[in-house]
Amino acid sequence: MRMSNGPPQVKNTAFCSTSSLLDEMKLLGEVHASSAPKKALNSELWHACAGPLVSLPQPGSLVYYFPQGHSEQVSASTRRSANPEIPYYPNLPSQLLCQVHNVTLHADKETDEIYAQMTLQPVNSEADVFRVPDFGHTKSKQPTEFFCKNLTASDTSTHGGFSVPRRAAEKLFPQLDYLAQPPNQELIVRDLHDNVWTFRHIYRGQPKRHLLTTGWSLFVGAKRLKAGDSVLFIRDDKSQLLLGVRRSNRQQTSSPSSVLSADSMHIGVLAAAAHAAANRSPFTVYYNPRWQCPSEFVIPLAKYHKAAYTQVSIGMRLGMMFETEESNKRRYMGTITGISDFDAQRWQNSKWRKLQVEWDEAGYDERPERVSSWEIETPESLFVFSPLRTYTKVQKLGSVGRSIDVTRFRNYDELKSSIACMFGLEGRLDDPRRSEWKLVYIDYENDVLLVGDDPWE
């Protein structure tokens, strides 16, 4: 990583930009356009719409910002890759250490497409960190009271209503009075924009099933849902029903902007970051998790450091999580076939998409040919002691595991021997035949390491 030196008056500018930052924070509580005050979007619902793989950095935390990744998002939006003739910004490193100042959740009024706005402030090192007050922003994980259904032709046709999967209705909806003839109730549900939708929920037919009838077609029409799109329901902490929409990839419109040319947008990304880097002043980015190239370009430091613990080499096997069409996680396996600069011309020695991968399953459904080291799991990064296919279960381990602070360790060996000591497993961690402790898993988002045996077996 290239480090750019801050100007001599770093302290001063940092102070200036901090006060303007606070102004900005006040503004953020208010409106984007000048209309009625806007409530913050429901975080659980936002994350449910975002899918299981999307996580956002915590306000106050440190991240690396990758201009290349940001530029890729612009390319995906404009459907034009960056013009090679746009100017160079020699003072802009390929990764920029930043403190996250705030993260706000948004959704497009028209399409319900979710995105996040982040304000990042470049810092020289962790020592520079200005502690921002905690605005009560808590990490929101994928809700457990959740279901997501891919809409069928029947669900979206004008001919009928919505067929509710049985488990979903029983887990999420208020209990029906099954003695009534027929059993039915009125559901009151809110979407991301806090619009209220009411649906008639009825249990009828031969055989019996749960259906949403009256009110459903209004919703389909308003959101312009098509077969293949998904709807999801969650119950929030006040056990209010909420619903969201995920459009199929095919449905992604994202018409080219009529505001700014693709070139100017790419230049804007780079110039804004370069200016912020030079002055240590905050800058604002939007992150659209559900677009074609879903690589995050704001990487939490802990997640980034994971990659530093791991040695990768050509021929090494790797796993990587993707979202399935049914909105679940699924790990795809592959082999590292090359390690090189993704863009040797413009971003020499950048860590962005440095690894070339050949995927075991060459589905027409596109997986990237190039990935970054922090996106993948390697045998070492996962401390493999058991077959890879069981890992998804481990990620549900949570409470039965034990945790230690990963950041205390300077390298993999220190970490490993400390784990072994902690659990009385000296010498046994490296031996795949001793399987009392089958699984070890790092939860990078929470900076903790979980150890436990497989509770499912």
Place this chain on the structure above:
Amino acid sequence: MRMSNGPPQVKNTAFCSTSSLLDEMKLLGEVHASSAPKKALNSELWHACAGPLVSLPQPGSLVYYFPQGHSEQVSASTRRSANPEIPYYPNLPSQLLCQVHNVTLHADKETDEIYAQMTLQPVNSEADVFRVPDFGHTKSKQPTEFFCKNLTASDTSTHGGFSVPRRAAEKLFPQLDYLAQPPNQELIVRDLHDNVWTFRHIYRGQPKRHLLTTGWSLFVGAKRLKAGDSVLFIRDDKSQLLLGVRRSNRQQTSSPSSVLSADSMHIGVLAAAAHAAANRSPFTVYYNPRWQCPSEFVIPLAKYHKAAYTQVSIGMRLGMMFETEESNKRRYMGTITGISDFDAQRWQNSKWRKLQVEWDEAGYDERPERVSSWEIETPESLFVFSPLRTYTKVQKLGSVGRSIDVTRFRNYDELKSSIACMFGLEGRLDDPRRSEWKLVYIDYENDVLLVGDDPWE
């Protein structure tokens, strides 16, 4: 105006960027996204939708590009004015002499909102001009076979069809067979995207009137038209019917971009222009004529020079054209109350919006407090020999006038005496009582000066 000096190897870079420009031109014939080949939009229809006040520069011509104006368009789109903390580009002058390389017409697939894409190449002076081949692009004026109607509640309700103003039906639609009972026909009409719409045109009712019935509601639904929006019909050179849409100002949605922050967009505008200026390389801008701040930021040289001929001073009367709610031109009168830098901090000595104006009619309907000298008409710039209120008629004079090349003259006096000489009017042009030649009018778009008497009186 500040002039920035080109680098020593100007010739070289100019050559390089020219060849890339030709590549770009080839690309422009193809698609924006990678789908089926796209036909060029109908220019007459585009201009009809744009309204009577919008004109675009000719490919190959010289213009001044104003970064401030471009930035204002971004502000209008994001509804956020430029952050004062965005970086300075000391090498970017407030106006940039450019050659227009191409102009392509576009319309948003979703909203039919029109916009134009222009590629501009900065040049040092007129001598630098690289003559681009003429792609047969001809200037398209407001079509004469044209009508535009503001939609009423009845027009857009689901209850009925569209009431066609009588003159419009008789001038534009194919003649009905008035012997039929009732007289009716099927109209086949295309929109900007070349979609075909068919309407039943019927002449019925008591008293008789022209109506569009079957097919109309589909169109209203698809375009999401509301009362207050306008539709317009034109007949092209092959006497095909075309129709377009103009949304009411109230209806302008333009939700904030989820791609780039407003700051990054503003920076992108400035950095792209600065880079293009430094390298004399082409850059691309989008111009959205129908947005809130409709000031053009790409000004034809002839129009710009007009302002140089004219002296403005505080207290001077001025006229300026605006579009009325009925999509007609209307001149509003005002008084110059100040002449000063619009943004003395960032754009010192810029000519952009240098004039402060107090308008005679302080309608709630917003007219700008500040304008640029080339946007206005002053008594001198119009060579006033007759009351202002007749000028709109003169602009229809066209063929009965005579023309001379305005650009030959270095100042107003030279121009005036040459006109006088040309028409044998020495000494009489300045005398308001000698009225054989009542009116003199400059058609800035065509670089010609028209002289004639008022054919309407």
Place this chain on the structure above:
DNA sequence: TTGTCGGCCGCCGGCCGACAA
């Protein structure tokens, strides 16, 4: 000349169980 309304008719939106995947 043309905007809005009441009247009226027929199509399709929408609720139902049958049936099969």
Place this chain on the structure above:
DNA sequence: TTGTCGGCCGGCGGCCGACAA
């Protein structure tokens, strides 16, 4: 368990002239 279909009923989409601005 749930996707699709045929049946069937009623509300509203949509065509009409009356009437008035």
